[in-house]
Amino acid sequence: MGNRTIVPFGPQHPVLPEPIHLDLVLEDEKVIEAIPKIGYIHRGLESLAKKRDFNDYVYVVERTCGICSFMHGMGYVESVERIFDVEIPDRAKYLRTIWAEMSRIHSHLLWLGLLADAFGFEALFYQCWRMREQILDMFEESTGGRVIFSVNKIGGVLKDMPHEMLLKFVNNLNGMEKELRALTDVFLNDYTVQSRLRGVGILTKEQAVTLGAVGPMMRASGIELDTRKLGYAAYGDLSFDIITSKDCDSYARCEVRIGEIFQAFDIIRQAVSKIPEGELITPVKGNPPVGEAFMRVEQPRGEAIYYSRSDGSKFLERMRIRTPTFANLSPLLETLKNAELADVPLLILTIDPCISCTER
Amino acid sequence: MIMKFTKFALKNLFRKPVTRDYPNVKNEFCERTRGSVTINIEDCIYCGSCQRKCPSGAITVDRNARTWTIDRMGCVQCENCINNCPKKCLHMDKHYTTPDFTKTVDTFEGPPAPPKPAMDPEKLAALKAAAAAKKAAAQKEAQKSEE
Numbered sequence: 001m002g003n004r005t006i007v008p009f010g011p012q013h014p015v016l017p018e019p020i021h022l023d024l025v026l027e028d029e030k031v032i033e034a035i036p037k038i039g040y041i042h043r044g045l046e047s048l049a050k051k052r053d054f055n056d057y058v059y060v061v062e063r064t065c066g067i068c069s070f071m072h073g074m075g076y077v078e079s080v081e082r083i084f085d086v087e088i089p090d091r092a093k094y095l096r097t098i099w100a101e102m103s104r105i106h107s108h109l110l111w112l113g114l115l116a117d118a119f120g121f122e123a124l125f126y127q128c129w130r131m132r133e134q135i136l137d138m139f140e141e142s143t144g145g146r147v148i149f150s151v152n153k154i155g156g157v158l159k160d161m162p163h164e165m166l167l168k169f170v171n172n173l174n175g176m177e178k179e180l181r182a183l184t185d186v187f188l189n190d191y192t193v194q195s196r197l198r199g200v201g202i203l204t205k206e207q208a209v210t211l212g213a214v215g216p217m218m219r220a221s222g223i224e225l226d227t228r229k230l231g232y233a234a235y236g237d238l239s240f241d242i243i244t245s246k247d248c249d250s251y252a253r254c255e256v257r258i259g260e261i262f263q264a265f266d267i268i269r270q271a272v273s274k275i276p277e278g279e280l281i282t283p284v285k286g287n288p289p290v291g292e293a294f295m296r297v298e299q300p301r302g303e304a305i306y307y308s309r310s311d312g313s314k315f316l317e318r319m320r321i322r323t324p325t326f327a328n329l330s331p332l333l334e335t336l337k338n339a340e341l342a343d344v345p346l347l348i349l350t351i352d353p354c355i356s357c358t359e360r
Numbered sequence: 361m362i363m364k365f366t367k368f369a370l371k372n373l374f375r376k377p378v379t380r381d382y383p384n385v386k387n388e389f390c391e392r393t394r395g396s397v398t399i400n401i402e403d404c405i406y407c408g409s410c411q412r413k414c415p416s417g418a419i420t421v422d423r424n425a426r427t428w429t430i431d432r433m434g435c436v437q438c439e440n441c442i443n444n445c446p447k448k449c450l451h452m453d454k455h456y457t458t459p460d461f462t463k464t465v466d467t468f469e470g471p472p473a474p475p476k477p478a479m480d481p482e483k484l485a486a487l488k489a490a491a492a493a494k495k496a497a498a499q500k501e502a503q504k505s506e507e
């Protein structure tokens with residue numbers, strides 16, 4: 001047995017966009033164990049549900065995270081809609097789907113950039129974020145915000161996307177897609193990238209199941225599961241496959257996410273061609289009835305669960321979010337075992353950590 | 361297989377810069393851009409709806425002093441106040457709040473309240489008579505219950 005040392009990793013570390021702390025127990029350069037510590041950016045957003053009117057709380061939920069903000073808003077709103085038992089207009093469903101998929105593209109592009117940064121490929125990082133900027137511009141044009149959109153409301157959406165705007169977006173996306181193919185080719189086929197990703201951070205199918213991995217992390221271990229298939233928003237009307245990979249390593253996770261970007265392009269195109277005309281919002285009156293509801297949403301990072309319980313007043317009694325990163329933490333610890341110290345930043349990134357969500 | 365990125369790198373050498381030459385070239389805001397909240401104070405009725413609806417508690421409405429105050433750094437540009445104003449006197453300006461060393465608080469002062477219209481003397485007399493009659497009836501009732 002070599003000498004054991006404990007190296008603190010984070011909460012401030014160049015590779016981490018957000019603070020998480022890991023105590024790495026090392027034997028020479030090998031990680032024997034990683035002990036996580038979270039809670040640096042807990043803001044108490046869940047308990048704010050008791051102090052803000054359930055209608056205004058949408059704007060609080062959205063701020064859980066700056067990357068999947070739209071889907072947080074959507075998950076919360078749909079859970080309250082279930083308590084009310086209202087059917088939202090079809091157009092609103094499609095608009096939600098389009099925005100959600102645009103969020104997925106932007107989130108995965110952000111992740112690809114960070115991944116490139118984590119293995120030291122700065123130029124590739126900038127290329128990914130340059131593309132992501134185009135999506136942010138589209139968000140600004142359609143919702144008024146680049147990061148936080150504030151378009152969800154209980155019963156529907158607040159803003160419409162006119163037909164010309166949708167067509168313009170599809171055009172933009174088509175242009176992006178071509179360039180993106182070349183860019184993702186670098187991730188998938190470049191020698192330097194492969195040497196850092198292949199065979200690193202293996203999470204077998206059995207481990208993924210027992211440790212409860214979600215999202216691309218799970219699908220990269222060959223499990224075919226996607227919450228979008230439950231058919232919330234307009235996903236029920238659209239056809240798409242679940243993208244999986246059998247390799248179980250970091251490369252597989254990268255591959256799955258890249259696949260999902262192109263799938264999102266396709267889903268948006270389908271949604272634009274099918275979107276019906278009509279109302280944007282079903283007016284919802286009064287306070288929510290006594291009751292509770294669950295909502296499961298497939299976020300870019302995996303399945304998120306929203307639970308709302310109402311006691312009949314205008315303040316919700318409880319609002320809870322189970323975020324995907326939280327579920328992916330234990331698989332992460334598994335992949336860190338026996339990893340090289342130099343691979344640790346990369347492995348942390350492959351779960352696409354979103355610590356703000358996790359700690360709320 | 362090796363050096364897939366070279367193509368990108370070479371292309372980049374001859375490409376126009378992706379970033380804008382700010383401040384020579386200014387950003388153009390979209391029609392829907394949410395910059396900062398402004399008020400048309402003449403139309404405000406000081407109902408306080410915006411204050412109650414603001415998720416971050418950035419607005420303070422003072423009905424007596426007839427002022428409307430916004431904490432610029434506290435506002436998160438959610439547009440909730442705008443959507444809930446009964447007089448539609450709030451709107452979003454496209455320009456962002458300028459960065460500052462101190463927390464900017466903007467106070468808007470409304471015009472003084474219009475004087476209450478004077479009451480018609482005949483109506484006033486009628487009202488007074490009605491009140492006196494009511495009082496007398498109440499007294500009678502009280503006497504009755506005492507007996």
Ligand code: SF4
Nearest residue numbers: 404405407408410445
């Ligand atoms: S909601 Fe509108 S009218 Fe009422 S106080 Fe606010 S700005 Fe004035």
Ligand code: SF4
Nearest residue numbers: 414435436438439441
């Ligand atoms: S935009 Fe939102 S945060 Fe800003 S003042 Fe209005 S309600 Fe408050």
